[in-house]
Amino acid sequence: MNTQHFDTLIIGGGPGGLAVAYGLAPHQHVAVVEADLWGGTCPNRGCDPKKMLYGAVASRVQDQQYAGHGLIGAANVDWPALMAFKRQYTEKVPSGTQKGLAANGVTTIHGAARLLDAHTVSVARAEYTADFIILATGAHAARPAIPGAELLGTSTDFLDLDTLPRTMAFIGGGYVAVELANIAANAGAEVHLIQHNHRLLRAFPETYTQRLAQIMTDRGIIFHWDTSVTQVKETAAGVALTLSDGTPLTVAQAFSAIGRPANTNLDLAAVGITAKKGGIVVNDHLQTAQPNIYAIGDVIDKAAPKLTPVAGFEGRYVVSQILGTSTAAIRYPAVPHLVFATPELGQVGVSVAAAQAAPDQYTVTEQDLSGWYTYNRIQDRTARATVITDKQTHRLAGAVVLATDAEELLNYFALLIHQGAPASDLAQWIPVYPSVASDLSYLYQG
Ligand SMILES: Cc1cc2nc3c(=O)[nH]c(=O)nc-3n(C[C@H](O)[C@H](O)[C@H](O)COP(=O)(O)OP(=O)(O)OC[C@H]3O[C@@H](n4cnc5c(N)ncnc54)[C@H](O)[C@@H]3O)c2cc1C
Numbered sequence: 001m002n003t004q005h006f007d008t009l010i011i012g013g014g015p016g017g018l019a020v021a022y023g024l025a026p027h028q029h030v031a032v033v034e035a036d037l038w039g040g041t042c043p044n045r046g047c048d049p050k051k052m053l054y055g056a057v058a059s060r061v062q063d064q065q066y067a068g069h070g071l072i073g074a075a076n077v078d079w080p081a082l083m084a085f086k087r088q089y090t091e092k093v094p095s096g097t098q099k100g101l102a103a104n105g106v107t108t109i110h111g112a113a114r115l116l117d118a119h120t121v122s123v124a125r126a127e128y129t130a131d132f133i134i135l136a137t138g139a140h141a142a143r144p145a146i147p148g149a150e151l152l153g154t155s156t157d158f159l160d161l162d163t164l165p166r167t168m169a170f171i172g173g174g175y176v177a178v179e180l181a182n183i184a185a186n187a188g189a190e191v192h193l194i195q196h197n198h199r200l201l202r203a204f205p206e207t208y209t210q211r212l213a214q215i216m217t218d219r220g221i222i223f224h225w226d227t228s229v230t231q232v233k234e235t236a237a238g239v240a241l242t243l244s245d246g247t248p249l250t251v252a253q254a255f256s257a258i259g260r261p262a263n264t265n266l267d268l269a270a271v272g273i274t275a276k277k278g279g280i281v282v283n284d285h286l287q288t289a290q291p292n293i294y295a296i297g298d299v300i301d302k303a304a305p306k307l308t309p310v311a312g313f314e315g316r317y318v319v320s321q322i323l324g325t326s327t328a329a330i331r332y333p334a335v336p337h338l339v340f341a342t343p344e345l346g347q348v349g350v351s352v353a354a355a356q357a358a359p360d361q362y363t364v365t366e367q368d369l370s371g372w373y374t375y376n377r378i379q380d381r382t383a384r385a386t387v388i389t390d391k392q393t394h395r396l397a398g399a400v401v402l403a404t405d406a407e408e409l410l411n412y413f414a415l416l417i418h419q420g421a422p423a424s425d426l427a428q429w430i431p432v433y434p435s436v437a438s439d440l441s442y443l444y445q446g
């Protein structure tokens with residue numbers, strides 16, 4: 001068998017793998033193996049298509065907020081046209097990604113890769129060797145272990161629905177369930193969200209998640225708290241879910257959104273690499289038990305959130321390790337994370353719970369922003385934010401925002417934390433007025 005050799009071989013052509021490929025391509029002979037769609041989850045069936053659908057419903061919600069204040073009637077979502085708009089973007093992603101890699105001298109190999117030893121990978125009947133191997137295989141949607149689970153769709157199915165089902169249910173109360181339920185409900189569907197406990201979006205403060213749940217309830221989403229689904233059956237009308245209290249719930253379509261286990265199906269044991277529930281185990285240099293095999297992105301077990309920019313950050317870090325431009329352990333900056341609902345809920349830095357547990361160290365200030373000009377102007381009646389500052393350094397330590405376009409404030413907060421900028425810096429800065437940025441000096445006062 002002819003074996004091709006590369007300096008670095010990357011398994012997985014998503015945001016993590018691509019960051020490594022583009023970083024190493026000018027210096028090395030590099031290959032990427034992709035089993036499915038070039039570009040990975042985010043641009044094909046994750047962040048990007050999700051935000052295209054979200055954009056339309058967010059506009060509709062904004063229209064509704066202007067009702068009686070200058071706009072008559074909210075725009076309606078034309079789901080097939082919105083889906084066509086989304087597909088115009090997503091359909092070009094795989095070929096565009098592959099062409100981009102080829103144009104940068106990266107070899108692209110299509111197929112599912114497996115590890116044969118610390119330097120050898122098999123794809124179909126071919127074998128490839130490499131000095132370094134990067135595992136960047138991401139994660140996949142889980143389905144509950146119940147009879148009929150195969151009848152449940154996943155986020156991938158939702159993001160490619162030709163027509164919007166009149167009724168639907170989401171099992172789970174994490175990012176995926178909340179974001180997709182919000183899109184579906186604001187696009188006109190009757191939506192049920194079934195959560196097995198009483199806690200939505202565990203990474204966010206409960207006072208905020210309860211507020212968001214109330215806003216979503218007011219918009220028509222039906223929450224089934226402390227409820228599990230015990231069985232799914234096909235019916236003429238769609239699917240019949242049996243809920244843990246015995247109640248039947250029939251909807252046109254139901255989706256599993258109970259988490260995303262790592263794609264560790266790589267014959268890891270054959271090379272002595274371990275994986276836990278959260279994913280592949282790596283050290284603080286992102287090396288697996290085999291020092292020449294790194295793992296990055298959603299496939300690794302880590303405390304950092306599993307997000308696209310985090311996968312890219314890890315990819316660039318691994319490039320610096322392989323090229324020898326850095327030998328330091330990985331240090332993550334404060335990572336902003338945000339749920340694209342209407343309104344958006346985001347947070348960055350020290351959590352409210354951690355700050356409240358250390359009252360000598362942090363000041364926690366929560367403010368209702370709904371009366372502020374920025375939010376009153378767009379009739380966002382629920383906007384609020386919590387800002388956490390360090391009592392000793394007077395620097396920004398963390399923030400939580402529930403508001404229309406919270407993403408903007410969150411990005412500013414992340415930058416201020418990253419730069420360790422004192423509040424006094426804002427006095428030397430002139431933002432556009434009126435804008436979200438022009439509120440910063442009122443929110444962060446050191
Ligand atoms: C519905 C949804 C919405 C999301 N929204 C956001 C968002 O708004 N913001 C955000 O930051 N993140 C979001 N995410 C998360 C984001 O998509 C991931 O964090 C990101 O894609 C991780 O990148 P990755 O490179 O680690 O993995 P992936 O993007 O999953 O790429 C891994 C690639 O590896 C391939 N692969 C797997 N096994 C093999 C194998 N054996 N051989 C070869 N190839 C293999 C897969 O086919 C895949 O293409 C969302 C995710 C979902 C599902």
Ligand SMILES: NC(=O)c1ccc[n+]([C@@H]2O[C@H](COP(=O)([O-])OP(=O)(O)OC[C@H]3O[C@@H](n4cnc5c(N)ncnc54)[C@H](O)[C@@H]3O)[C@@H](O)[C@H]2O)c1
Pocket residue numbers: 144145171172173174175176177179195196197199200201202228257258259260305306307337338339340
């Ligand atoms: N805006 C964003 O940045 C964004 C959007 C979507 C996804 N993501 C990424 O994708 C990841 C996965 O999202 P997700 O929503 O699938 O997972 P998640 O881990 O965020 O939430 C899973 C939810 O399912 C519930 N659950 C778990 N097991 C269950 C079971 N057996 N039965 C019923 N419910 C169960 C959990 O309590 C939780 O509410 C996120 O953690 C995030 O990293 C990010």
